Amino acid sequence: MAGNTTSVTRRTAALILAVCVDLSLFYASGCVVTHSVFGHIARLWVSAALRCLALTAVTLLILGDLSPLLVRVITAHSLLPAVFETGANALYHEETQCGLLADMRCWLMCTGASLAGALFWEVIIPDTDDAAAGKEKKQKARVLFMRVLHLYKPDYLLLLGGLVFLTLAVLCQMFIPFYTGRVIDILSSQYKPNEFISALLFMGLYSLGSSVSAGCRGGLLLCAISGYTCRVKVKLFGALTKQEIGFFETTKTGEITSRLSKDTTLMGRTVALNVNVLLRTFIKTLGMISLMLNLSWKLTFLVLMETPITGLIQNIYDTHYQRLTLAVQDSMALANEVANEVLSGMHVVRSFNTEKHEARRYDDRLMDTHNIKTRRDTVRAVYLLARRITGLGMQVFMLYYGRLFIRSGQMTTGNLVSFILYQSDLGDNIRTIAYIFGDMLNSVGAAGKVFEYLDRKPQVSTDGTLKPDQLTGHVSFRHLNFAYPACPNKTVLQDFSLELKSGQMTALVGPSGKGKSTCASLLERFYEQQSGEILLDNKPLKSYDHRFLHKKISVVSQGPVLFSGSIRDNIAYGLDECSLDEIQEAARKANAHEFIKQLEKGYDTEVGERGGQLSESEKQRIAIARALVRQPQVLILDEITSSLDAESENKIQQALASCPNQTLLVIAHKLKTIERADQIVVIGDGRVEERGTHQELMDRKGSYYKLREHFFTEGNSPQ
Ligand SMILES: Nc1ncnc2c1ncn2[C@@H]1O[C@H](COP(=O)(O)OP(=O)(O)OP(=O)(O)O)[C@@H](O)[C@H]1O
Ligand SMILES: [Mg+2]
Known part of the structure; x- marks a missing residue:
């Protein structure tokens, strides 16, 4: 207990001292520029290096060691003002609050961003507790993924075709909101028929291109999945029938059939479906961010600040939802087991007059399922609420700043409409990426289970070669x-x-x-x-x-x-x-x-x-x-x-x-x-x-x- 108190005191002392040292250095760099010792960008980088060193030293002195999480926070926090200002200067020739006279807003924004970033990292790729185990798991997942991919060899052509159409569909889809904004701008300013028609034409072409490509992509990938699943099932069945009798006695039949039916299907989805969705969403997100930067870089950064929060909420939700979904499946399997047992042994039930008892047993099992389902649905409701609130909050911010930018002439109404359309898609995309990441780990896990059986060597060998012509039978x-x-x-x-x-x-x-x-x-x-x-x-x-x-x-x-x-x-x-x-x-x-x-x-x-x-x-x-x-x-x-x-x-x-x-x-x-x-x-x-x-x-x-x-x-x- 005493040790705990000391540790909390030391951490608090480290935090206070670090904030004081950091703020002093941050403001000191402002004084340096007023005395124009360096150029202002060079001053920012020197200040970033000094702050990084000072914060590391303070933490090491008081806490004794630096965890990877702290290293990330300190580095991001110290470097962000310099990166932000240099980027804005190079790309947009503009100065920010982190520029000549760096003020408190810049410091607070960078602190918030570095903390949110580190938190997001910690949830998605944790490395504080069991770093070694996590690393090994990721490596295993990579090996499994490559093995799944290798089994796709006969369908490589289909996959490649799917990938090409996927890219085409995404590219076409990305330009539709852009042209929607243009049409609004044309309509709200002086009407030019040629521009209007060409904008409409492009919109139509991109819509058609996107639909046709999406259809082809889906068809090709589904074809690949179906062929793949069949192949893996046959392979797995062959491997299973070679196993010794003891294996079937020590492994539940339900487990074997579930690997044969469920896990093989999940495994097929890993490459063709999950990678497809992940790639599609990733390309789309990158393209959308670049188009949004084009429309208004300031608004884009504002919108991107929602990402860590959305990712975090999605991650927490996925973990709980998947756990509860598995529990629902298990409990439904138990209820089905009771029903199967009773229906197949109906004559015993009738002759022992246990109809009511069996109905109660089935009812109990169904109630268990119902309770878990209610918990799962509550988690979903809370998640949807949190998602709505963050989404709405961000929209309010966006509209407020959008209005300011339109008034100051930094963007048009059409730009804002395009931006809003991109933004609503962007949130969905980030959630999809977080979800698919989790689902992919799941399906790679299913692949692991299938490979476990495929690789299993029967413990009773069948390698004998003797085939004598004569056998006495002694x-x-x-x-x-x-x-x-x-x-x-x-x-x-x-x-x-x-x-x-x-x-x-x-x-x-x-x-x-x-x-x-x-x-x-x-x-x-x-x-x-x-x-x-x-x-x-x-x-x-x-x-x-x-x-x-x-x-x-x-x-x-x-x-x-x-x-x-x-x-x-x-x-x-x-x-x-x-x-x-x-x-x-x-x-x-x-x-x-x-x-x-x-x-x-x-x-x-x-x-x-x-x-x-x-x-x-x-x-x-x-x-x-x-x-x-x-x-x-x-x-x-x-x-x-x-x-x-x-x-x-x-x-x-x-x-x-x-x-x-x-x-x-x-x-x-x-x-x-x-x-x-x-x-x-x-x-x-x-x-x-x-x-x-x-x-x-x-x-x-x-x-x-x-x-x-x-x-x-x-x-x-x-x-
Ligand atoms: N698949 C199995 N797994 C585990 N234990 C088993 C298995 N099969 C049989 N046993 C056990 O091994 C012992 C011998 O079984 P075995 O079937 O050889 O008996 P048996 O002499 O043929 O009997 P019976 O005359 O009833 O057919 C029994 O105690 C039985 O419970
Ligand atoms: Mg016997």
Whole structure:
């Protein structure tokens, strides 16, 4: 607390001393000129240098160091009178209040301008707190922007065309107010028909030029954006489908789809739309300022003094508005989530009679959205009010000085009309520049998110190259340790070793959640084990070519997923060439041919979204046919019998027995179905607890025996 007080006292002392020293030097320079020691411009620059040195010295002596913000304020404050006077002298051969007899008005004006400028800088490009972080962020934004631009390569011609038309449109648009003023001048003075007609003609030509160019510019740029967005979406989708399964389990689907749909669109806007608007506004602003300087430089400087205030208000508003808009989007997403969940699970809602509860839940979410929207709209209302007040204040000033200048003959009425038209556009332009700057950072941020996925290397490598002509299908798990990426602290397999002999049937049994399906997933290389290895024909699984491996190892999983399309498409899924005979053969083995034949369109019957138009057992049998049609060397059946009746199960078992060279891994709960397996492996707590044939395990009276007992006592017949 005491430290704080000392610091405030020191700052106040520094401020008072600095003002005293500065004012003394400022007025002293006036005395020098009356004694005509130097020419008056040289005197101003010498005085500026002296004041800059003196202010720096005072600040350093009292405060001990100089922040970048103070350096900017001191430099601008000391140099402004000299710059102002030199500029006015060189450009307009006029003397200002900062001239021969520099007075208090000049000092106050320069102090105000330097403080406003420094404040504006601090808000737009802050460097006091986390300068390093800000710098790094800007650098990152630049790199991202260049990458976005690079992806636009195929559309460079469209962009270039857009840029040319943009410049043309802006140039034409800029001259319209100028000719409006001229027409008024011609009408208010002596009417000269030739001048009037030529002014009208130019006005018409510029209006036409501006409209045509603006249309062409918009069309070309929209074309470029659309092509670009499509390209990036395809690229991103390709990169996403290469990611390992763990990535999809640890990343929310909503986030992935939002990057795919929203961020790619935002990213496309960065270059074609934001840069377009920024460039257009920038060129227009520069042109307008030069035309306004031409009309009245004094009035122009007066109008420009509004810029820092407008920029500041816009900046504060954008920050709050964007934050609240994001909050509205999040809260709307939550409300939609509730609606989706309820509508898709309507039968559960009905049977548990929770309609009212769900309606209340939805209402609560909507109320949250409504509250945030109200806050956002209040911020907008305050912003509009502040904008109006500053705008109106400036207009009053402008009209007051405009009248003075017309009376003193420094400008005509037409000039003032042109000036007012430019001025109202200028305010909008400055606000647009500030807004687009923020929006551009946003879209570059979206690009960053898209590039993060595009650059992501899958953590389960697919770089293997082995494609042997002969494969026996001998699989061995050696001392595997494995935990899922979503739960890295929960070890599922621990020092797990297992051998699947070629051409033999191995059955994997054990209580629920002990890691049976995990073994199948690891064999499919969905995940990478933390230690240990899996060998196929004595070669590491990861050294095999990705496509080859998935043709040789097939899994029929617990809840098979079909894709919309025909039954034929689903069975031949992922195979480039597959005849109808092969498809039918696989369907016969999977006991699916009979039911498919009875369907009206047979193999061309649509299965619906996720196979929704088929029963569980039918889906299961098509999934088995899909695995069998590849004639895999290693076939894994994970609980396929759960939705099959006894007859289907028998037929499938017979069909599988007719492929003697195939290595078969059957994961089952119905223990009866695996009695004939060459080897039965009992898995418990991530380890192999027992292995042997059915008879050996029954004689041992260990885990397998207990598991069967358990089924009997629980009333689950092992069949
Ligand atoms: N994708 C996953 N992410 C995180 N943990 C998982 C994942 N899949 C399974 N697990 C966990 O790993 C353990 C083993 O699961 P697994 O599916 O291999 O069991 P299972 O033996 O096949 O069981 P069931 O007989 O019920 O099918 C379980 O505790 C489960 O909660
Ligand atoms: Mg399982």
